[in-house]
Amino acid sequence: MKKKLIYLIKIYRKYISPLKRPSCRFYPTCSEYALEALEKYGTVKGGIMSIERLIRCNPFCKGGYDPVK
Numbered sequence: 001m002k003k004k005l006i007y008l009i010k011i012y013r014k015y016i017s018p019l020k021r022p023s024c025r026f027y028p029t030c031s032e033y034a035l036e037a038l039e040k041y042g043t044v045k046g047g048i049m050s051i052e053r054l055i056r057c058n059p060f061c062k063g064g065y066d067p068v069k
Helices: 004-021 030-041 041-055
Strands: none
Touching: 004 030, 004 041, 030 041
16 A cells, blocks of 8 residues: 555656645655655554645644654
8 A cells, every 4th residue: 555655656746746836844855754744654653644744734824844753
């Protein structure tokens, strides 16, 4: 399952992300964060961390440096 999620993120980064203007308020970007979280923590915990990060990435959040811990 982890490989499928990573594959989907890579598809997003290659084909969908270039069509949108850069809008992520964090470094590393949300997709980079998701890839790193999935690699480091696996499908369940990494997936939850990625979803939480996507929820935080909104116009009302300050953003900034937010590494996978």
